[in-house]
Amino acid sequence: MRDAARQLQSVAEELLGTGLPLRLRAWDGSEAGPPGGPVLVVRNRRALRRLLFKPGELGLARAWVAGDLDVEGDLYAALALLSGLIWERGEDARGLGAALRELGVRAAVRRLVALARPLPPPAPPAEERRRPGLLHRHTRRSDRQAIGHHYDVGNDFYALVLGPSMVYSCAYWGGPEDTLEAAQRDKLELVCRKLGLRPGMRLLDVGCGWGSMAIHAAREHGVRVVGVTLSAEQAAFARKRVADAGLTDRVEIRVQDYRDVADGPFDAVSSIGMAEHVGAARYLEYARTLHGLLAPGGRLLNHQIARPPQRDEGAYEVDAFIDAYVFPGGELAPVGTTAGLLEEAGFEVRDLESLREHYALTLRGWVANLEREWRWAGVLTTPGRARVWRLYMAASALAFETGQLGVNQVLAVRAADGGGSGLPLRTRDWR
Template sequence: MKSAASRLLSAFEALIGVDLPVRVRCWDGSEAGPPDAAARVVVNRRRALRRMLWAPNELGLTRAYISGDLDVDDLFPLLGIPEVVDRIGDHRLAGLRPRTLAHAAATLVRLGAVGPPPRPPAVEIRRRRGIRHSRDRDSVVVSHHYDVGNDFYRLFLGSTMVYSCGYWVDDDARLDTAQRDKCDLVCRKLGLAPGMRLLDVGCGWGSLAMHAARDYGVDVVGVTLSREQRDLARKRVAEAGLSDRIEIRLQDYRDIQDGPFDAIASVGMSEHVGLVNLPLYAAELRALLRPGGRLLNHAIARVRSLPDRPGRAPSFIDHYIFPDGEVLPLSKTIDAFERAGLEVRDSESLREHYALTLRAWVSNLLGSWDDAVRLAGEERARTWLLYLTASALGFEAPNRLTVHQVLAVRPTADGASGMPRTRDRWLHGTRAAT
């Protein structure tokens, strides 16, 4: 008679469609799979099977992992198996033959997956009130992600507290160096110079605003929907002696009334806007930008064509990481900007840069694991480890995820862009003397 581990592994291999290079150990001590497998999974409790039976998609598996019902020695080898991503990560289990699904479900039942659906982990967000992407709902879901403790974020982001991909000029660069170089790249693309006024939409903990004010002599207004980000950003600005140059606000971009600005940076924020509001977002930013001013939009973009949201199974990202977040194709962003009257001048992919950044964040989080659990709880620490690991693999693979810096301008009345004719002249300019 097959052991619990053998039967469970066989059921998953039938669902995935290939022999999995995974070693499985079950609650009864039984093991199955290649002894030297890089991916090792421990099913601590039968409750993990109930989670997967009631949610036979990535949500069931992630609930099992986040709750501790299931452990993985190293997430990278497991999530790096292409068939796992294709079948579970892209929600293709629904396309399997009913007989295959029924056989897998019967195996889980025989192994003890009997009973009502277990309560989801406490860190899961399920009920969201209000209209999607309304001001009130956006404020709540943004708080869910960002207001989990500044000290927790510092553990893996490092001293710069920048929560977007770095710019890795050298292969052996440190994370903090890559993040400073990214802030500088943004400032150079925007053509910042002393006396200018910069709007930083989604300013996070204030790192870009501080870099722009300190090294380029500009005045900055930074807006965020996270109270914890606002409070720490203001503290950092004051400690740097930049309070006379930088104002940090708890404010929605739709409520900014004190334009125009000479330049606008939106880094890692437009993923929260949504497809429906993308035209409004583009129009609002254009209205806040003076003629001849530049806008830099730094955002994750979806490459592989996926089914629209209504036809997709519930996802880990939507329930745990970015509720209501939407990663759109680059073409949607460019189209919205052009329809709003902005002229797109440049788009640069930083896909490999984000993969390197995420690997560094994973390393930092694992290196501070006990502190992470103490500060945020084990469930949240597991959530972020899963999220960062899966994201790193997503950016390392072609044709799945990428991240683009789109540079646009608001043309003047006579059609001038104010942009130098060659990229070298605006991209490789020198810092302003301050």
């Protein structure tokens, strides 16, 4: 008799204390749960062993990356239905991991063990960063390793996901009808206008990625740009783009830690989607370094993902899935913390703009690109890596839509002699 799905549903509902909101299909072909929506597919018993040996988000992530778990139907709808049950979000949330850790030898856990038929724990998927917690020291070496893990997975794969713009940060949308390419161009132009770029200025682009900001600023605003990245693959790609654009006399791309840049001062600094990699313990050092690289009157545009503040900030834990598979060593902070540290470093914070809804649209655009070319994605990187990116981008889109994550552009100034900021009285004119 094929009834694994019914047994799984019963165990899960006892553990969680509530009904499962979507349909299950088990390895024996059986199904259980409400019809008509997305289906959570448990392809084999190994998925259960992963969860038993690593309760919570990391065990589920391993099962997903390895292909032991899948979703048929709308992935966004499935994640929205499951998010409050499986992923532990917020200080008061109780997810499946917490239930498993607390219930010990209760009958439901014994039944799950019987269904899983435990053997030695399955090895983590190859895409998992081993011992990711060590990367939170944020030494030069560990930061290079973390950036390599995330970005050196194939420029062709990123081109498939990001599209022609090759911009891996939140776009700036006029409306959902915009194209991703147009929205990314508008974001780059918004950054240039906030920085007040003019011909002859020097711009430092920290975390320059594949060179899109550097090329746009040099081509459209006549500035000289130094772009720094820790990714050798990104740098090689960016240098070719710079050469193809005929901008080698104005744009230099370096494989260099921002802490080692020694040829300031610069008139402006852009840091777009890079500061998430800095780490809480190093953030003040980051801010002071950029302040020191700016000429008096120079502007910093810091574009950074944020999380809501917690009642006990000391209890904040990095997301296990993100840390192991996506951004090893990455840490998020509330925007107020970021602004305060920039001020402590000597900056005057002059403008803050939230682009939260813009990032949700951007991520949905990237997921659409990935799903449209899905058969090629696993060829250009690995099938597991493609599954990582699909899950993290879809889940992140929902997090931005529901306010669990935010993203902000903070414009800060290193005051000139006498305290002048160089900004117009009506700041949003961006002149």
